[in-house]
Amino acid sequence: IITITKLVSxxxxxIKKYKNGELKLDDIITILDKxxxxxxxxxxxxxxxxxxxxxxxxxxxxxxxVKEKVESLxxxxxxxxxxxxxxxxxxxxxxxxxxxxxxxxLLEIRLLIKQLPNYHEFIVNLTDNIISxxxxx
Numbered sequence: 001i002i003t004i005t006k007l008v009s010x011x012x013x014x015i016k017k018y019k020n021g022e023l024k025l026d027d028i029i030t031i032l033d034k035x036x037x038x039x040x041x042x043x044x045x046x047x048x049x050x051x052x053x054x055x056x057x058x059x060x061x062x063x064x065x066v067k068e069k070v071e072s073l074x075x076x077x078x079x080x081x082x083x084x085x086x087x088x089x090x091x092x093x094x095x096x097x098x099x100x101x102x103x104x105x106l107l108e109i110r111l112l113i114k115q116l117p118n119y120h121e122f123i124v125n126l127t128d129n130i131i132s133x134x135x136x137x
Contacts, residue, residue, distance in 0.1 A: 006035075010031070010035055014028050014031055014032070045130075045131055048127075049127065049131050052123075052127050056120065056123070056124055059120055060120065063113070063116050063117065063120070066113060067113050070106065070109055070110055070113060073106060074103075074106055074110075077099060077102055077103055077106065080099060081096070081099050081103075084096060084099065
């Protein structure tokens, strides 16, 4: 809406100057070409924002799904560890060691998952700032 209003204003201004003899046809074409480039750039920014917004929503959905699966896996490992503790088997120490390795790997995954929303938020804010800056030009 802002761009259309600006274009109408520029067009009105050009027509007045042309009628007063202040502009030649070549000048008008040059001005209109420059305004068309601005409109094309603005359209590209809007398209970029739309694509990024869709991508961000999908990322958030996938992040939530992964987080839920990791939490479920952590519960399963805890249950397995408790079940193993109830049995007195000679290989229990090896089994417990493997469970501890899985818990460490799971913890590493949880730390990565915890950092993703911050990165996601950074990208969203950066994009919003770029779009706002372009709108205000």
